[in-house]
Amino acid sequence: MLARTLWRRGGRLAWWGEAGARRLCASSPSTALAENNKHKTMEDLDGPGLLTSLYWLFVKGYFPIMHQMQIEHSKIYGPLWKSKFGPMVIVNVAGAELIEQVLRQEGRHPIRTDMPHWRTYRELRSHAFGPSRSEMGKEWQRIRSILNPRMLKPKHVSTYTNAINDVTTDFVKKVDWLRKTSGNGVMVNDLAGELYKFAFEGISSVLFETRLGCMNEVMPEETQKFIFSVGEMFRLSNLVVLFPKSLWPYLPAWKHFVAVWDHLFKVANDLVHKKMKEIQENVKEGKVVEGEYLTHLLVSEHMSVTEVLGSVTELLLAGVDTTSNTISWSLYHLAREPEIQEKLYQEVIGVCPGDKIPTSDDISNMPWLKAVVRETLRLYPVVPGNARITAENEVVVGGHLFPKKTLFHLCHYAVSYDEKIFPEAHSFQPQRWLRGEKQLNQHPFGSVPFGFGVRACLGRRVAELEMYLLLSRLMKHYEVRPDPSGKTVKALTRTLLVPGTHINLQFLDRKKH
Structure with a gap:
C-alpha cells in the first residue's frame, strides 16, 4: 500500500x-482514461432542465438569492447535478471533496469561465483581455506571471501599508463626521456603502497610485459615476449571460452593459495616461522614477499600455467588493457578538497600545483578527459560486467521467454551510480557524474564498491587508453596537454576494488606553 x-x-x-x-x-x-468504462457520464446526472431552472429563478423568486438555490438543489439532487441556464449546461459541485477533485485536476492554464459577455465587450472595443476573468490560456499565464509578484508576494504587498493606512485614517475620520452629521452622534447608516468608498479609494491608491476623493465629505461627481458604473456592470452581468449571444445586440441590458464598461475604461485610461505623463516628465528632468504598482508595470515594459489598462481595470473591479462586503459583514456580526468583539479589541490594543497605528508586521501577531475575517468569508463568500472549464483533459469527479470543455459550477456557498464540515454552520464562530482548535473533520476545501491554485484571486493579499488594517483601527477607536431597530440583514446575489439592505450600526467612542 x-x-x-x-x-x-x-x-x-x-x-x-x-x-x-x-x-x-x-x-x-490518466487513471480516468484507463478506467473510463467503469465511470458514469454527465448523461447519468440528474438535475433541472431549462424550464425548471427558469421556474426556480423567476417564479419561486430565487434570482436575487441564487446562493440559496445551491443549498436547495443539493438537497434534491445530491452534491453533484447538472442544470441549464440559458445556452449553458452546468455541472454543479456542492461537496468539499468533489470541489477538491475538480481543482486538483486543473491543467496548466485553468479557465474560470470564458465570460462571453466580458470577452465580447473587449473584442467590440479592441481592449486587451484581463487576468481575472476574460483572458485565458498561455496569454493569461504570461499576464499573471507579470502581475503576480507585486500583488501576491508579502514583501511587496507590505509596501502598500502606508498608502492603505492613509485611506484608513481618513475613513476613521469619516465615521466620526457621519455620526455627527447624520447619525445623532452614534449611527453610521448604510455602512456597506461607505465601506465601498473606502475600498475603492484603497485599491485605487495601490493600483493607480492616486486618490479619487472617495473619503471627501462630498465625493467628486466623476468618482461617484465611476463607482455607480462598477455596481451596474456586476448587476447587468448576471442578467445578460442568461440570454443567447445572438440576442445581446437587441437587449437594452446589453447596451447599458457596454455603456458602463465604456465609462470604466475611460476613467482607467485617463489615470494610466496621467501616470505615464508624470513618469515621462520625471525622466526628462533627470529625476528618479519612483512609485508602486502602476509605475512598476509601465516602467518594466513587460506589458503594452493596452494590456496594462485591461489588467488594472479588472484588478480594480476584483479589489473593491471583497474588501467592502467582508468588512461590512464582520462589523455586523461583531456588533451582535460583544464577547467576540471584546476579544478582538483586547488583541488589537495588546499588539498596538496607545496611539500606535497597526502595520502589516503587527497583523501577523493578531490571530483572532484573521480568524474573524476568515469566518466572515465562510459565511459570506464574496463569490458564492465559482466556475471552472476543463480545458485540457477529461476529468473524473464523483465517479463520473466528464469530457473536455465541461463547465463546472463550484457551489462554495452551499459547502460553507455543510454541517458535516462546519458544525453549527449558521453561527459566527471565529475560533474555528484558530490553530489547534479546528474540528478534525474540517475539510481544507470547505471554504476557499479566494480560490485555489494558479487561478486563485490575484488581489487576495491586498484585500486582506485592507481588511486587517481597517478592522484593527476601527476596533481601537470605536465599540460597535447593533442597529437599535433590531433589523436583520440578509444577503443577495448580484454576481457577488452583497448585503440585501442597508447595514446601520452604532459606533461609540472607546476610552483611551
Missing part, C-alpha cells in the same frame, strides 16, 4: 499522506 507520495505544487515538492495520495491517484486524468 502506498503510504507516502510526492506531489508538486508551486514549483515545490511536498509530502502527501496516504489519504491524499489515494485522492490524487483516483482523480488523475
Whole structure:
C-alpha cells in the first residue's frame, strides 16, 4: 500500500499522506482514461432542465438569492447535478471533496469561465483581455506571471501599508463626521456603502497610485459615476449571460452593459495616461522614477499600455467588493457578538497600545483578527459560486467521467454551510480557524474564498491587508453596537454576494488606553 507520495505544487515538492495520495491517484486524468468504462457520464446526472431552472429563478423568486438555490438543489439532487441556464449546461459541485477533485485536476492554464459577455465587450472595443476573468490560456499565464509578484508576494504587498493606512485614517475620520452629521452622534447608516468608498479609494491608491476623493465629505461627481458604473456592470452581468449571444445586440441590458464598461475604461485610461505623463516628465528632468504598482508595470515594459489598462481595470473591479462586503459583514456580526468583539479589541490594543497605528508586521501577531475575517468569508463568500472549464483533459469527479470543455459550477456557498464540515454552520464562530482548535473533520476545501491554485484571486493579499488594517483601527477607536431597530440583514446575489439592505450600526467612542 502506498503510504507516502510526492506531489508538486508551486514549483515545490511536498509530502502527501496516504489519504491524499489515494485522492490524487483516483482523480488523475490518466487513471480516468484507463478506467473510463467503469465511470458514469454527465448523461447519468440528474438535475433541472431549462424550464425548471427558469421556474426556480423567476417564479419561486430565487434570482436575487441564487446562493440559496445551491443549498436547495443539493438537497434534491445530491452534491453533484447538472442544470441549464440559458445556452449553458452546468455541472454543479456542492461537496468539499468533489470541489477538491475538480481543482486538483486543473491543467496548466485553468479557465474560470470564458465570460462571453466580458470577452465580447473587449473584442467590440479592441481592449486587451484581463487576468481575472476574460483572458485565458498561455496569454493569461504570461499576464499573471507579470502581475503576480507585486500583488501576491508579502514583501511587496507590505509596501502598500502606508498608502492603505492613509485611506484608513481618513475613513476613521469619516465615521466620526457621519455620526455627527447624520447619525445623532452614534449611527453610521448604510455602512456597506461607505465601506465601498473606502475600498475603492484603497485599491485605487495601490493600483493607480492616486486618490479619487472617495473619503471627501462630498465625493467628486466623476468618482461617484465611476463607482455607480462598477455596481451596474456586476448587476447587468448576471442578467445578460442568461440570454443567447445572438440576442445581446437587441437587449437594452446589453447596451447599458457596454455603456458602463465604456465609462470604466475611460476613467482607467485617463489615470494610466496621467501616470505615464508624470513618469515621462520625471525622466526628462533627470529625476528618479519612483512609485508602486502602476509605475512598476509601465516602467518594466513587460506589458503594452493596452494590456496594462485591461489588467488594472479588472484588478480594480476584483479589489473593491471583497474588501467592502467582508468588512461590512464582520462589523455586523461583531456588533451582535460583544464577547467576540471584546476579544478582538483586547488583541488589537495588546499588539498596538496607545496611539500606535497597526502595520502589516503587527497583523501577523493578531490571530483572532484573521480568524474573524476568515469566518466572515465562510459565511459570506464574496463569490458564492465559482466556475471552472476543463480545458485540457477529461476529468473524473464523483465517479463520473466528464469530457473536455465541461463547465463546472463550484457551489462554495452551499459547502460553507455543510454541517458535516462546519458544525453549527449558521453561527459566527471565529475560533474555528484558530490553530489547534479546528474540528478534525474540517475539510481544507470547505471554504476557499479566494480560490485555489494558479487561478486563485490575484488581489487576495491586498484585500486582506485592507481588511486587517481597517478592522484593527476601527476596533481601537470605536465599540460597535447593533442597529437599535433590531433589523436583520440578509444577503443577495448580484454576481457577488452583497448585503440585501442597508447595514446601520452604532459606533461609540472607546476610552483611551
